[in-house]
Amino acid sequence: MGVLPGIWLSKVPPTPGLKPLTPLEARGRDVYVSEGCFYCHTQQVRPLSGDKPFGRPSAPGDYAYQTTELLGSERTGPDLSNIGTRQSSSIWQYIHLYQPRAVVPQSIMPAFPWLFRVVDELPPGEKAVPLPPQFAPGGVVVPNDDGKALAAYLLSLKQPALVPTQSGAAPLSPTTEPLGFDATKGAALFADNCASCHGAEGKGVPGTFPPLAGDPVVSAANPTAHISAVLRGLSGKVINVQKYEAQMPAFADQLADQQIADIINHERSSWGNRGALISAADVVAARANEPLPKQATSPEQVSPIATPTPSFDAAEGSKLFADNCAACHGAEGKGVPGTLPPLAGDQVVNATDPAEHITAVLRGLSGKAINGQKYEVEMPPFADRLSDQQIADIINHERTSWGNQGPLVTPADVTKLRANK
Amino acid sequence: MLDSAAAIPLRTGAPDDRVLARVFAAYVASAAIWLVFSTAVGLLVSFKFAYPDFATTPALSFGRLRAIHTSGTFYAWASQALIGLALFVAARSSGAKLYSERLAWISLALLNLAAVLGTVTLDLGFTYGQEYREWLWWIRVILGLGLITAVWNMIATVERREGEHIYISNWYTIGGTLWTIVMVVVSMLPWYQSGLGQVAVQAFFMHNAVGLWFTPLSLGVSYYALPKLLNRPIYSYSLGVFAFWTNLIFYPIIGAHHFEFSPLPWWLQTTAIVFSVAMLVPVLSGTANFLLTFRGTREWIYRSPAMFILVGVYGYLLGSTQGTFEAFRSLQQLWHLTNYTVGHSHLTMYGFVTFAIWGGIYALLPRATGKYPYNLAMGIHFWLSAVGVVIYVAALSAAGTIQGLDWFRGLTFIQSVEDAAPYWLWRSVGGSLMFAGHLVFAFNVWTMTYSRSYAELAAAETVPA
Known part of the structure; x- marks a missing residue:
């Protein structure tokens, strides 16, 4: 029970764009292991709403170069899967490692002064760690080799984007034909809830997260399967001869009917998809598990376009x-x-x-x-x-x-x- | 069953028994020292949650001491105590003498060597970096050799039994030890442990280290100690056998429930959840068997070591049922990765395993050495530890629930740290009581083994059969 999945999972190919560690980063990982960082910091982002601040949900291939595995079992401190992106300043990392409470007063993380040395004069080619006066030990603080390696490792923890980003964030093109739903809202909701796996361009990561562009369910005239997938989630589904193991979470409890309809309409009208649009009422019906025999509703019924609000939340x-x-x-x-x-x-x-x-x-x-x-x-x-x-x-x-x-x-x-x- | 434990005569005074008593006493004394040491480390670590800048040196840092606490309680305290008990039970329940005294000393020496080396290397920052198997591989080889010599001794002793029948305790202790040896080997070989593959092996190992090692040995010892204490046979022998086999079949499959919502394959997680529910079968039948054995006992048991076993049985029931419920995805969303898990592991490893071990020691060690502990000291130990663990588990369950809710509500992460802080302080309060209990226990072990106390003289006249 341990060995067979082990043999098979040891061969998961790396996520595209994932880089092997440099020797310095690998040494940093050894420091991370030997100081027991993994007892309080996980490196697994779950497809759950509470995990959103830490990055996109982790994919199996994210761990291809990670032996010793460091998924962790406890999250007394925040998840670090994507810390290199979230906190990309090496100076911040140094201050925080030397004395976490210098930058986060409520932190209970241990301080690691032994990853630094205190010298009288700044050695050539080194940078001093600019500590706030009340935490400075009197002297110049510079990271030692272990400290540098650990910071390099932390900064290397970047979740590779699951979508090639050659064009950057494409501006939402104003559609010529009226779509009959709030396109801006649909796009924003999609970006918040779906894009981390399916990609902003709906391309997904074939083999790991299903593409939506050109997907038969998304383009189908009958939207039942599409709505149901968003409401109840999916896993282990075979799409175009490819089995997808990653779990799609259920959104029934997380989004309102109107929001789900906006997302679905966004998917059905983007990236070349031309599925029939739906209304919030269809989502209500699907929630109640009623079949949807009829064609999707006409555009007029759908929500009025929201006026932009000048105030802020x-x-x-x-x-x-x-x-x-x-x-x-x-x-x-x-x-x-x-x-x-x-x-x-x-x-x-x-x-x-x-x-x-x-x-x-x-x-x-x-x-x-x-x-x-x-x-x-x-x-x-x-x-x-x-x-x-x-x-x-x-x-x-x-x-x-x-x-x-x-x-x-x-x-x-x-x-x-x-x-x- | 005719040959239940209560029916097997004790033969105190024979030379064989003095050998057995000597071995048993040494295992328990060594284990008690490790208990005091490892929980002192645990207590220090718990105070670091409130005072993170206390004792900021590499050797006393949280990341190193945590592994010393868990490995020390697992592979030194509980393992040594359980092997000592298992060797004693193997000989006594079979009506035979211990196969080899020398082998028993070798096992104890290997176990202690591994524990000392493991502790020192972890403190210097050398670790395998996987929870519950942090010791470097060559130290785990020493641990494995300790287990192999121990199980050899148990099997060879049971081989010499008088009747044809093998008493149920030996099924549990020998079965559990053999399984653990397989597991230690599986966790050591590297070929299938890279990246996500290692996660799968880790899921298998970290769970089974508890359920196929400590659980069967604790149950096996209780199956012998309880009938001795109550002077009546176990309620149902067949129920015990049934629980043994179902435990053995279901348990190895459920480790992946430690990685729910992780990138491990969804079907693997689901299988683990299904068998976590199946674990209710051995848990409920085992619990029922013990509780029915207790039925109708009079108030005198409140002054007997049977109370430790009773708490252990309830710890087993609560901890294991909690484990089943925690495995459900709906609850796991809330509790996984929070301090709730730490509360659960202490409910099982302490409320169940450690209490069952104490029950076994208080029940059997005086019968081996002829020296009894002070009843008052035993009572103080009981109440300190019992109240301590209740505070501990309650505080961490609350802390974990609050952390999970904070994450769910989308509060900032540091908010979850601030909100849990008062409960961490309560955890240290519970931990302090538990640790005080261990000091009293160490004193009691001394009275039962190497001292010449007046309790020995007083009790010697009223030893029950």
Whole structure:
């Protein structure tokens, strides 16, 4: 029972784009193992709503180069499958390893000062770890070889995108024919709930996650099977002679009927698919397990196009900020002066013209001088990780919190600057 | 059955018995030292949740000590105690003398050698990096040799039995040890353990290390100790045999329920869930068998070591049933990867296995050495450990549920850490009580073995048959 699956699963081919570890990263993994990081940090993202902040659901091929396996059995600290993308600054990693509470005050992670050495003078070719004064040991702190290897390993933990991204995020093309459903909403819901496996372009990863473009169920005139798959999930299905083992989660409890209808209509009208559209009522019927003999409803019945709202969702903004920004800038926007820039009272955050603020979030920053203080820690770009709406929410949260009084922005502002490469 | 354990005469005083008593006492004393050491480590580690900057040195860091705590309690404390008990039961239930005293010493030496080397290497940061098999492979070879010599001794002793029949305890202890040897070998060979394949093997190993080693040995020992204590036969011999075989068939298949929603194949996970439900069969029949054996006992058992076994039986019932329910996907969504699992593992390894071992030791060691523990000290040990483990399991079950709900509600991760913090402090409170209980237990072991206490003299006149 252990051996047979072992023989067979040892031969899973790597996910396309997955890189083997360099010797330095491999040494870092040994440090990760010997310090027991895996007792508190998992490396498996489950297809469950609670796991979403950690990346896309893990695919079998993600572990092809991972022996010793480090999936873990406990998550006292966050999952690290994609930490290299989520927290891409090596300086942040160093500060956090030396003393986690220097950047995350509530953290209970052990400190690892033995991965560093304290010297009187900065050796040539080394970079000092810019610790906040109350945590600095008096002297210059530089990572030792184990410390460098561990940071390199952590930064190598990037889930390969399951879709080739040669064209970047394609703007949603305005459709010439009226689709009769809210295309923007459908696309956004699809991006949030489905794209991590099926890909933004519906291409999936043949053999691991089924493509939706050209799929017979998606294009079928009778939508019953399609709706049912979204409501109840699927696994072990054979599509085009290929068996798909990965579990598709059930969305019945996670999404409203209208949302499911929007997603399904998005899938049925994108990437060359031309399936008949459905309405929320069809989803209600499918939920009740009624067969749908009729053709899908005519477009007129479906939801009216939502008007864009000028205000912003403060709760959403605050949550997104906590997930993406607070680790460095602090929940109170205070940052760590000298190491990680404060946002409270920052000029750019309060500026009337939001362009610089938006650009910083979209493309990241490093080496910038603020109030005569140079900040070395690299801020990662968020353009590929967050939607325009999400970035606008974050920026509006920053502009309305901790005494800041910057004017609000709209997702359209973000869209414009995104295009402005 | 005619030849139930209660019917087998004790022959204290014969030279054979002195050899047996000497071996048994040494195993228990060695195990008790490991218990105190490993749980001291566990207690230290638990305080690091509240004071993460306490004792920040490599040798005292959480990532290294955690493995020392789990490996120490598993392969030193519980394994040594259970093998000592199993050797004693093999000889006594067969009415034969121990096959080889020298072999018994060799096993004990190998087990201790593995435990010492394992502890030292883990503390220096050398680990295989897989939960419950952290010891380096050559240390696990030593452990395996310890098990092989032990099972050889058990089988050869039972071979010398007087009747044709093999008492049920020996089925459990010998069966469990043989299975564990197979498992140790399977977990060591590298050919099928790369990437996801290693996950499958790990799922197989980490679960069976508990269920095919500690479970059958604890049950087997209880099948001998309980009839001795209550002076009546086990309720149903056939029910015990039935539970043995169903346990053996169902258990090896359920390990993958530790990796639900992981990239392991979905069918493997589903199979594991189905057989997790099937495990209710041996669990319920085993529990019923013990509880029916207890039926009609009078209040005097509250002052008897049988209380340890009673707690063990309830720990077995609760822990195993909880395990079945945890395996369901709907509940696993909430509880998997949280501290709930840690609560569960302590309910089973402590509430069941460790209590059953204590019951066996308090029941049988005085019968071997003729030295009895103070009743008061036994009572203090019982209550410290029982109250401690209840606080421990309750605190971590609550912590795990809160963590799971926080993740579900999409709160930030650090929020789940803050919300669980008060319960971690309660866990340390429970752990402190448990550890205090272990110190009293160590004292009791000393009274039962190497001391010349007045309890020995007082009790010697009133030894029941």
